[in-house]
Amino acid sequence: MKFSKKSEYGLRALLELTHAYGSTTLQRHDIAVRQHIPIEFLEQILLALKRAGLLSSKRGVKGGYSLIKQPKEISLGHVIRILDGPLAPIGCVSKTAYQKCSDCPYAKRAHCPVQQVMGSVRDAIAGILDNYTLADFAAKSKTA
Amino acid sequence: MKFSKKSEYGLRALLELTHAYGSTTLQRHDIAVRQHIPIEFLEQILLALKRAGLLSSKRGVKGGYSLIKQPKEISLGHVIRILDGPLAPIGCVSKTAYQKCSDCPYAKRAHCPVQQVMGSVRDAIAGILDNYTLADFAAKSKTA
DNA sequence: CTCATTGTTGATTAACTCACTCGTGTTTTA
DNA sequence: TAAAACACGAGTGAGTTAATCAACAATGAG
Numbered sequence: 001m002k003f004s005k006k007s008e009y010g011l012r013a014l015l016e017l018t019h020a021y022g023s024t025t026l027q028r029h030d031i032a033v034r035q036h037i038p039i040e041f042l043e044q045i046l047l048a049l050k051r052a053g054l055l056s057s058k059r060g061v062k063g064g065y066s067l068i069k070q071p072k073e074i075s076l077g078h079v080i081r082i083l084d085g086p087l088a089p090i091g092c093v094s095k096t097a098y099q100k101c102s103d104c105p106y107a108k109r110a111h112c113p114v115q116q117v118m119g120s121v122r123d124a125i126a127g128i129l130d131n132y133t134l135a136d137f138a139a140k141s142k143t144a
Numbered sequence: 145m146k147f148s149k150k151s152e153y154g155l156r157a158l159l160e161l162t163h164a165y166g167s168t169t170l171q172r173h174d175i176a177v178r179q180h181i182p183i184e185f186l187e188q189i190l191l192a193l194k195r196a197g198l199l200s201s202k203r204g205v206k207g208g209y210s211l212i213k214q215p216k217e218i219s220l221g222h223v224i225r226i227l228d229g230p231l232a233p234i235g236c237v238s239k240t241a242y243q244k245c246s247d248c249p250y251a252k253r254a255h256c257p258v259q260q261v262m263g264s265v266r267d268a269i270a271g272i273l274d275n276y277t278l279a280d281f282a283a284k285s286k287t288a
Numbered sequence: 289c290t291c292a293t294t295g296t297t298g299a300t301t302a303a304c305t306c307a308c309t310c311g312t313g314t315t316t317t318a
Numbered sequence: 319t320a321a322a323a324c325a326c327g328a329g330t331g332a333g334t335t336a337a338t339c340a341a342c343a344a345t346g347a348g
Contacts, residue, residue, distance in 0.1 A: 060316020113284040140257035204345025
Protein backbone atom coordinates (compact mmCIF):
# COMPACT_ATOMS: atom_id res chain seq x y z
CA MET A 1 0.00 0.00 0.00
CA LYS A 2 2.68 2.47 -0.97
CA PHE A 3 3.16 5.11 -3.57
CA SER A 4 6.16 4.54 -5.80
CA LYS A 5 9.36 6.54 -5.91
CA LYS A 6 8.20 7.64 -9.32
CA SER A 7 5.26 9.50 -7.81
CA GLU A 8 7.33 10.93 -5.03
CA TYR A 9 10.05 12.14 -7.39
CA GLY A 10 7.40 13.41 -9.77
CA LEU A 11 5.80 15.52 -7.08
CA ARG A 12 9.13 16.91 -5.95
CA ALA A 13 10.09 17.72 -9.53
CA LEU A 14 6.78 19.50 -10.03
CA LEU A 15 7.46 21.49 -6.91
CA GLU A 16 10.52 22.96 -8.59
CA LEU A 17 8.66 23.55 -11.82
CA THR A 18 5.85 25.25 -9.94
CA HIS A 19 8.29 27.66 -8.35
CA ALA A 20 9.66 28.42 -11.79
CA TYR A 21 6.19 28.71 -13.32
CA GLY A 22 5.80 31.83 -15.44
CA SER A 23 9.42 32.88 -15.19
CA THR A 24 11.96 30.31 -16.40
CA THR A 25 12.36 26.81 -17.73
CA LEU A 26 14.26 24.23 -15.75
CA GLN A 27 16.62 21.61 -17.06
CA ARG A 28 16.35 18.08 -15.85
CA HIS A 29 19.88 18.44 -14.51
CA ASP A 30 18.89 21.30 -12.20
CA ILE A 31 15.83 19.50 -10.95
CA ALA A 32 17.83 16.34 -10.38
CA VAL A 33 20.44 18.14 -8.33
CA ARG A 34 18.05 20.23 -6.27
CA GLN A 35 15.77 17.32 -5.46
CA HIS A 36 18.34 14.53 -5.33
CA ILE A 37 16.74 12.45 -8.03
CA PRO A 38 18.70 10.08 -10.35
CA ILE A 39 18.75 12.01 -13.60
CA GLU A 40 17.88 9.24 -16.07
CA PHE A 41 14.98 8.16 -13.93
CA LEU A 42 13.80 11.75 -13.63
CA GLU A 43 13.83 11.95 -17.39
CA GLN A 44 11.29 9.15 -17.69
CA ILE A 45 9.11 10.89 -15.19
CA LEU A 46 9.27 14.27 -16.92
CA LEU A 47 8.47 12.62 -20.24
CA ALA A 48 5.45 10.90 -18.78
CA LEU A 49 4.23 14.20 -17.39
CA LYS A 50 4.85 15.81 -20.73
CA ARG A 51 2.86 13.15 -22.59
CA ALA A 52 0.08 13.68 -20.11
CA GLY A 53 -0.02 17.32 -21.08
CA LEU A 54 1.33 18.92 -17.92
CA LEU A 55 4.71 20.02 -19.22
CA SER A 56 6.26 21.40 -22.35
CA SER A 57 9.88 20.94 -23.23
CA LYS A 58 12.45 22.48 -25.46
CA ARG A 59 15.46 20.68 -26.85
CA GLY A 60 18.97 21.87 -27.47
CA VAL A 61 21.42 24.06 -25.68
CA LYS A 62 18.98 26.41 -23.93
CA GLY A 63 16.35 23.73 -23.50
CA GLY A 64 14.40 22.65 -20.48
CA TYR A 65 10.98 21.88 -19.10
CA SER A 66 8.17 24.08 -17.93
CA LEU A 67 4.65 23.73 -16.61
CA ILE A 68 1.99 24.53 -19.18
CA LYS A 69 -1.01 24.42 -16.88
CA GLN A 70 -1.65 26.63 -13.92
CA PRO A 71 -0.40 25.10 -10.67
CA LYS A 72 -3.81 25.64 -9.11
CA GLU A 73 -5.38 23.50 -11.82
CA ILE A 74 -3.19 20.46 -11.32
CA SER A 75 -4.12 18.20 -8.44
CA LEU A 76 -1.77 15.80 -6.75
CA GLY A 77 -4.28 13.06 -7.48
CA HIS A 78 -3.94 13.73 -11.17
CA VAL A 79 -0.15 13.58 -11.01
CA ILE A 80 -0.12 10.37 -9.02
CA ARG A 81 -2.59 8.69 -11.36
CA ILE A 82 -0.29 9.54 -14.28
CA LEU A 83 2.78 8.11 -12.61
CA ASP A 84 1.39 5.37 -10.42
CA GLY A 85 -1.96 4.39 -11.81
CA PRO A 86 -5.31 4.42 -9.98
CA LEU A 87 -5.62 5.59 -6.40
CA ALA A 88 -8.08 2.85 -5.46
CA PRO A 89 -6.73 0.17 -3.11
CA ILE A 90 -8.39 -2.60 -5.13
CA GLY A 91 -9.43 -2.68 -8.78
CA CYS A 92 -13.14 -3.12 -8.20
CA VAL A 93 -13.52 0.26 -6.49
CA SER A 94 -11.54 2.36 -8.93
CA LYS A 95 -13.49 5.09 -10.67
CA THR A 96 -10.80 5.87 -13.22
CA ALA A 97 -9.73 2.27 -13.93
CA TYR A 98 -12.44 -0.11 -12.77
CA GLN A 99 -11.66 -3.80 -12.91
CA LYS A 100 -14.17 -6.49 -12.10
CA CYS A 101 -12.90 -8.90 -9.47
CA SER A 102 -12.81 -12.32 -11.03
CA ASP A 103 -12.75 -14.63 -8.06
CA CYS A 104 -14.75 -12.83 -5.41
CA PRO A 105 -17.85 -14.79 -4.40
CA TYR A 106 -19.65 -11.50 -3.75
CA ALA A 107 -18.98 -10.21 -7.25
CA LYS A 108 -22.42 -11.22 -8.51
CA ARG A 109 -24.34 -10.07 -5.45
CA ALA A 110 -25.89 -6.73 -4.73
CA HIS A 111 -23.10 -5.63 -2.46
CA CYS A 112 -19.71 -6.86 -1.43
CA PRO A 113 -18.43 -6.05 2.05
CA VAL A 114 -14.86 -5.64 0.84
CA GLN A 115 -15.98 -3.33 -1.90
CA GLN A 116 -17.89 -1.13 0.53
CA VAL A 117 -15.00 -0.43 2.87
CA MET A 118 -12.44 -0.13 0.12
CA GLY A 119 -14.74 2.23 -1.72
CA SER A 120 -14.78 4.53 1.25
CA VAL A 121 -11.01 4.31 1.53
CA ARG A 122 -10.71 5.22 -2.12
CA ASP A 123 -13.04 8.18 -1.63
CA ALA A 124 -11.03 9.39 1.33
CA ILE A 125 -7.74 9.22 -0.55
CA ALA A 126 -9.14 10.82 -3.68
CA GLY A 127 -10.93 13.42 -1.58
CA ILE A 128 -7.62 14.65 -0.28
CA LEU A 129 -5.42 14.26 -3.33
CA ASP A 130 -7.89 15.52 -5.92
CA ASN A 131 -8.51 18.68 -3.94
CA TYR A 132 -4.93 19.50 -3.22
CA THR A 133 -3.22 21.36 -6.04
CA LEU A 134 0.36 22.04 -6.96
CA ALA A 135 -0.23 25.64 -5.91
CA ASP A 136 -1.18 24.55 -2.38
CA PHE A 137 1.69 22.16 -2.40
CA ALA A 138 4.28 24.72 -3.46
CA ALA A 139 2.99 27.27 -0.96
CA LYS A 140 3.96 24.87 1.82
CA SER A 141 7.51 24.50 0.63
CA LYS A 142 8.16 28.21 0.25
CA THR A 143 7.74 28.84 3.94
CA ALA A 144 10.03 25.94 4.77
CA MET B 145 -1.07 1.96 -4.32
CA LYS B 146 -2.87 -1.34 -3.95
CA PHE B 147 -3.54 -3.83 -1.23
CA SER B 148 -2.25 -7.30 -1.96
CA LYS B 149 -4.27 -10.41 -2.69
CA LYS B 150 -3.04 -11.63 0.66
CA SER B 151 -4.95 -8.91 2.45
CA GLU B 152 -8.01 -9.35 0.33
CA TYR B 153 -8.05 -13.12 0.83
CA GLY B 154 -7.32 -12.64 4.51
CA LEU B 155 -10.30 -10.37 4.97
CA ARG B 156 -12.58 -12.71 3.08
CA ALA B 157 -11.34 -15.66 5.14
CA LEU B 158 -11.97 -13.74 8.34
CA LEU B 159 -15.46 -13.01 7.12
CA GLU B 160 -16.17 -16.72 7.15
CA LEU B 161 -14.51 -17.19 10.51
CA THR B 162 -16.49 -14.30 11.94
CA HIS B 163 -19.75 -15.92 10.86
CA ALA B 164 -18.64 -19.13 12.54
CA TYR B 165 -17.40 -17.29 15.65
CA GLY B 166 -18.67 -18.90 18.85
CA SER B 167 -20.24 -21.88 17.14
CA THR B 168 -17.90 -23.96 14.99
CA THR B 169 -14.39 -24.20 13.69
CA LEU B 170 -13.73 -24.02 9.98
CA GLN B 171 -11.28 -26.02 7.98
CA ARG B 172 -9.06 -24.27 5.50
CA HIS B 173 -10.64 -26.42 2.82
CA ASP B 174 -14.11 -25.02 3.52
CA ILE B 175 -12.88 -21.44 3.58
CA ALA B 176 -10.96 -21.95 0.36
CA VAL B 177 -13.99 -23.35 -1.44
CA ARG B 178 -16.47 -20.77 -0.16
CA GLN B 179 -14.22 -17.82 -0.89
CA HIS B 180 -12.44 -19.15 -3.97
CA ILE B 181 -8.98 -18.89 -2.50
CA PRO B 182 -6.09 -21.20 -3.52
CA ILE B 183 -5.81 -23.52 -0.55
CA GLU B 184 -2.04 -23.53 -0.07
CA PHE B 185 -1.92 -19.77 -0.23
CA LEU B 186 -4.80 -19.50 2.21
CA GLU B 187 -2.84 -21.70 4.55
CA GLN B 188 -0.01 -19.16 4.74
CA ILE B 189 -2.48 -16.43 5.45
CA LEU B 190 -4.25 -18.32 8.22
CA LEU B 191 -0.91 -19.15 9.80
CA ALA B 192 0.13 -15.52 9.74
CA LEU B 193 -3.12 -14.55 11.42
CA LYS B 194 -2.61 -17.29 13.93
CA ARG B 195 0.90 -16.12 14.79
CA ALA B 196 -0.50 -12.64 15.21
CA GLY B 197 -2.87 -13.98 17.83
CA LEU B 198 -6.17 -13.68 15.99
CA LEU B 199 -6.84 -17.35 15.39
CA SER B 200 -6.46 -20.66 17.11
CA SER B 201 -6.19 -23.94 15.31
CA LYS B 202 -6.60 -27.59 15.96
CA ARG B 203 -4.89 -30.36 14.07
CA GLY B 204 -6.11 -33.74 13.03
CA VAL B 205 -9.31 -35.21 11.77
CA LYS B 206 -11.75 -32.80 13.36
CA GLY B 207 -9.40 -29.89 13.16
CA GLY B 208 -9.84 -26.39 11.88
CA TYR B 209 -9.43 -22.71 12.64
CA SER B 210 -11.41 -20.34 14.78
CA LEU B 211 -11.30 -16.73 15.87
CA ILE B 212 -10.06 -16.23 19.41
CA LYS B 213 -10.80 -12.53 19.72
CA GLN B 214 -14.16 -10.88 19.50
CA PRO B 215 -14.97 -9.69 15.99
CA LYS B 216 -15.76 -6.24 17.32
CA GLU B 217 -12.25 -6.00 18.72
CA ILE B 218 -10.43 -6.73 15.49
CA SER B 219 -10.10 -3.83 13.08
CA LEU B 220 -9.52 -4.21 9.38
CA GLY B 221 -6.51 -1.95 9.78
CA HIS B 222 -4.98 -4.43 12.19
CA VAL B 223 -5.55 -7.33 9.80
CA ILE B 224 -4.11 -5.47 6.84
CA ARG B 225 -1.05 -4.40 8.79
CA ILE B 226 -0.40 -8.04 9.66
CA LEU B 227 -0.69 -9.23 6.08
CA ASP B 228 0.45 -6.23 4.07
CA GLY B 229 2.55 -4.06 6.34
CA PRO B 230 2.01 -0.40 7.19
CA LEU B 231 -0.94 1.58 5.84
CA ALA B 232 1.06 4.75 5.22
CA PRO B 233 1.61 5.66 1.57
CA ILE B 234 5.24 6.56 2.22
CA GLY B 235 7.62 5.43 4.95
CA CYS B 236 8.19 8.82 6.51
CA VAL B 237 4.55 9.20 7.59
CA SER B 238 4.01 5.75 9.04
CA LYS B 239 3.13 5.66 12.72
CA THR B 240 3.58 1.93 13.10
CA ALA B 241 6.71 1.59 10.92
CA TYR B 242 8.36 4.98 10.50
CA GLN B 243 11.27 5.22 8.11
CA LYS B 244 13.32 8.33 7.59
CA CYS B 245 13.50 9.36 3.94
CA SER B 246 17.13 9.31 2.93
CA ASP B 247 17.20 11.42 -0.18
CA CYS B 248 14.52 14.05 0.36
CA PRO B 249 15.97 17.58 0.45
CA TYR B 250 13.26 18.59 2.91
CA ALA B 251 14.18 15.83 5.34
CA LYS B 252 16.26 18.15 7.49
CA ARG B 253 13.89 21.09 7.39
CA ALA B 254 11.05 21.94 9.69
CA HIS B 255 8.38 20.66 7.37
CA CYS B 256 8.23 18.74 4.13
CA PRO B 257 5.34 19.39 1.75
CA VAL B 258 5.18 15.75 0.65
CA GLN B 259 5.13 14.60 4.23
CA GLN B 260 2.26 16.92 5.09
CA VAL B 261 -0.12 15.70 2.41
CA MET B 262 0.87 12.09 2.75
CA GLY B 263 0.42 12.35 6.47
CA SER B 264 -3.17 13.41 6.00
CA VAL B 265 -3.71 10.60 3.51
CA ARG B 266 -2.35 8.14 6.04
CA ASP B 267 -4.65 9.53 8.71
CA ALA B 268 -7.64 9.24 6.42
CA ILE B 269 -6.91 5.62 5.55
CA ALA B 270 -6.14 4.62 9.11
CA GLY B 271 -9.17 6.56 10.32
CA ILE B 272 -11.41 4.32 8.27
CA LEU B 273 -9.68 0.98 8.60
CA ASP B 274 -8.82 1.21 12.29
CA ASN B 275 -12.39 2.05 13.19
CA TYR B 276 -14.01 -0.62 11.10
CA THR B 277 -14.17 -3.99 12.82
CA LEU B 278 -14.75 -7.52 11.63
CA ALA B 279 -18.14 -7.33 13.32
CA ASP B 280 -19.15 -4.34 11.16
CA PHE B 281 -17.67 -6.06 8.19
CA ALA B 282 -19.54 -9.33 8.68
CA ALA B 283 -22.80 -7.53 9.33
CA LYS B 284 -22.63 -6.17 5.78
CA SER B 285 -22.22 -9.58 4.22
CA LYS B 286 -25.11 -11.19 6.09
CA THR B 287 -27.67 -8.99 4.46
CA ALA B 288 -26.14 -9.58 1.04
C1' DC C 289 -2.04 -49.40 17.07
C1' DT C 290 -2.52 -47.55 12.80
C1' DC C 291 -3.87 -44.85 9.29
C1' DA C 292 -6.32 -41.20 7.06
C1' DT C 293 -7.00 -36.47 7.99
C1' DT C 294 -5.78 -32.11 9.10
C1' DG C 295 -2.65 -28.35 10.47
C1' DT C 296 2.80 -26.71 10.39
C1' DT C 297 6.96 -25.50 8.41
C1' DG C 298 10.27 -24.26 5.13
C1' DA C 299 11.83 -24.23 0.49
C1' DT C 300 11.09 -23.26 -4.15
C1' DT C 301 9.16 -21.06 -8.15
C1' DA C 302 7.45 -18.27 -12.03
C1' DA C 303 5.92 -13.99 -13.14
C1' DC C 304 5.94 -9.47 -12.29
C1' DT C 305 7.17 -4.81 -10.71
C1' DC C 306 10.36 -1.26 -9.21
C1' DA C 307 13.97 1.71 -9.66
C1' DC C 308 17.11 2.55 -12.27
C1' DT C 309 20.71 2.45 -16.24
C1' DC C 310 22.40 2.54 -21.08
C1' DG C 311 22.68 3.36 -25.78
C1' DT C 312 21.35 5.73 -29.46
C1' DG C 313 18.94 8.98 -31.47
C1' DT C 314 17.16 14.08 -32.66
C1' DT C 315 16.86 19.03 -32.05
C1' DT C 316 18.76 23.47 -30.93
C1' DT C 317 22.11 27.10 -30.34
C1' DA C 318 26.73 29.04 -30.30
C1' DT D 319 29.74 21.58 -36.95
C1' DA D 320 30.21 20.54 -32.29
C1' DA D 321 28.37 20.64 -27.82
C1' DA D 322 24.28 20.64 -25.07
C1' DA D 323 20.01 19.26 -24.18
C1' DC D 324 15.69 16.46 -24.71
C1' DA D 325 13.56 11.70 -26.67
C1' DC D 326 12.93 6.94 -26.84
C1' DG D 327 13.50 2.10 -26.34
C1' DA D 328 15.59 -1.59 -24.33
C1' DG D 329 17.80 -3.83 -20.66
C1' DT D 330 18.89 -5.16 -15.85
C1' DG D 331 19.31 -6.53 -10.96
C1' DA D 332 16.88 -6.76 -6.83
C1' DG D 333 12.93 -7.48 -4.69
C1' DT D 334 7.89 -8.75 -4.23
C1' DT D 335 3.71 -11.38 -5.16
C1' DA D 336 1.15 -15.23 -5.44
C1' DA D 337 1.41 -19.44 -5.28
C1' DT D 338 3.13 -24.47 -5.09
C1' DC D 339 5.46 -28.46 -3.13
C1' DA D 340 7.36 -31.66 -0.05
C1' DA D 341 8.09 -33.39 4.33
C1' DC D 342 6.53 -33.41 8.99
C1' DA D 343 3.50 -33.49 13.37
C1' DA D 344 -0.71 -34.00 15.80
C1' DT D 345 -5.36 -35.89 16.19
C1' DG D 346 -9.10 -39.02 16.33
C1' DA D 347 -11.78 -42.93 14.15
C1' DG D 348 -11.81 -47.70 13.69
